[in-house]
Amino acid sequence: xxxxxxxxxxxxxxxxxxxxxxxxxxxxxxxxxxxxxxxxxxxxxxxxxxxxxxxxxxxxxxxxxxxxxxxxxxxxxxxxxxxxxxxxxxxxxxxxxxxxxxxxxxxxxxxxxxxxxxxxxxxxxxxxxxxxxxxxxxxxxxxxxxxxxxxxxxxxxxxxxxxxxxxxxxxxxxxxxxxxxxxxxxxxxxxxxxxx
Numbered sequence: 001x002x003x004x005x006x007x008x009x010x011x012x013x014x015x016x017x018x019x020x021x022x023x024x025x026x027x028x029x030x031x032x033x034x035x036x037x038x039x040x041x042x043x044x045x046x047x048x049x050x051x052x053x054x055x056x057x058x059x060x061x062x063x064x065x066x067x068x069x070x071x072x073x074x075x076x077x078x079x080x081x082x083x084x085x086x087x088x089x090x091x092x093x094x095x096x097x098x099x100x101x102x103x104x105x106x107x108x109x110x111x112x113x114x115x116x117x118x119x120x121x122x123x124x125x126x127x128x129x130x131x132x133x134x135x136x137x138x139x140x141x142x143x144x145x146x147x148x149x150x151x152x153x154x155x156x157x158x159x160x161x162x163x164x165x166x167x168x169x170x171x172x173x174x175x176x177x178x179x180x181x182x183x184x185x186x187x188x189x190x191x192x193x194x195x196x
């Protein structure tokens with residue numbers, strides 16, 4: 001038979017302390033590479049070496065967020081100015097010159113960083129050749145009104161009926177012909193004015 005052998009007791013606390021004391025960590029704040037300390041603090045900046053726990057996620061809101069168009073009333077004016085400027089084929093610099101303001105002011109209005117005053121809205125409307133109400137309407141209503149004005153012309157209404165059946169290439173050709181006709185008509189009017 002075998003005789004029992006005595007095993008020396010091992011101090012587990014000392015062993016675990018030694019293993020954690022020799023663990024190499026990098027401080028997330030000052031980037032110092034160091035051994036883990038007993039207090040879990042950085043030797044240089046004295047901040048915690050432990051990773052921060054993730055932030056708790058906010059609870060789901062039971063009340064619906066207000067509509068973005070209601071929250072940012074300036075955005076409807078900004079999009080109206082941008083849309084109307086594009087329709088009129090004007091650059092920001094040209095519109096600013098018509099209003100007598102710096103170009104950056106037009107940019108701020110279009111980006112929603114500045115809300116024009118009532119007098120500025122009046123000058124904007126005159127520069128864009130529209131009524132002030134056109135600047136204050138939302139885009140779908142504004143487009144619907146512009147379409148109604150165009151469709152009031154019987155010639156344009158007839159073209160619109162047929163354009164729905166055209167391919168992209170056919171529409172492009174048609175628009176190029178219309179542009180050429182408009183340019184030749186404008187050139188004829190200019191010659192008539194010079195002769196008169």
